[in-house]
Amino acid sequence: MTAKALTDADKKELRSEFKQVVNMPPARLRKWLQGEESQSVGMTAKGQKVKEKADGEAVGHEMGERILAIKGKRQAELNDDDYQAMRKVIGYVHRHIKQRPDGEVGDTRWRKSLMNWGHDPLKQKAN
Structure with missing residues (x-):
C-alpha cells in the first residue's frame, strides 16, 4: 500500500506545524x-x-541531524521523505509534550x- 501523495495544501500545513514545534534555531540545535x-x-x-x-545513537539524536538538514533546504528542495520526517517530528513532539513530568x-x-527533536519545552513560543 502506498501513501497518498501530499497536496500543496498538505505540504504548507506540515511546514507551518513543523516550524511551530521545532522551536530551537539551527545554531542552537547544532550546538x-x-x-x-x-x-x-x-x-x-x-x-x-x-x-x-x-550506548549508540538515539533515534531522536539522529532526527535532530535530519531536522538541521531539512531546515537547511529551500522549500522547493523539500522531498516526500522530508515531509514524512516533518510529520514524524510533529507527532513525537505533540505526544511527548502531553507526558510532561511534574515539577521542574x-x-x-x-x-x-525533546530537545534532540528540536523542541525546547522551556522556550517561549517564537513569533
Missing part, C-alpha cells in the same frame, strides 16, 4: 546535538535506552529528549 547531554538520552532504533554516547523539568531526560 545541543554536539554536546554530551544530547547524546546520552533517548532510545536506539532497537529500543535500547541510551544513557551514554557509547530543566534537567530531565524528558526535556533533553
Whole structure:
C-alpha cells in the first residue's frame, strides 16, 4: 500500500506545524546535538535506552541531524521523505509534550529528549 501523495495544501500545513514545534534555531540545535547531554538520552532504533554516547545513537539524536538538514533546504528542495520526517517530528513532539513530568523539568531526560527533536519545552513560543 502506498501513501497518498501530499497536496500543496498538505505540504504548507506540515511546514507551518513543523516550524511551530521545532522551536530551537539551527545554531542552537547544532550546538545541543554536539554536546554530551544530547547524546546520552533517548532510545536506539532497537529500543535500547541510551544513557551514554557509547550506548549508540538515539533515534531522536539522529532526527535532530535530519531536522538541521531539512531546515537547511529551500522549500522547493523539500522531498516526500522530508515531509514524512516533518510529520514524524510533529507527532513525537505533540505526544511527548502531553507526558510532561511534574515539577521542574530543566534537567530531565524528558526535556533533553525533546530537545534532540528540536523542541525546547522551556522556550517561549517564537513569533
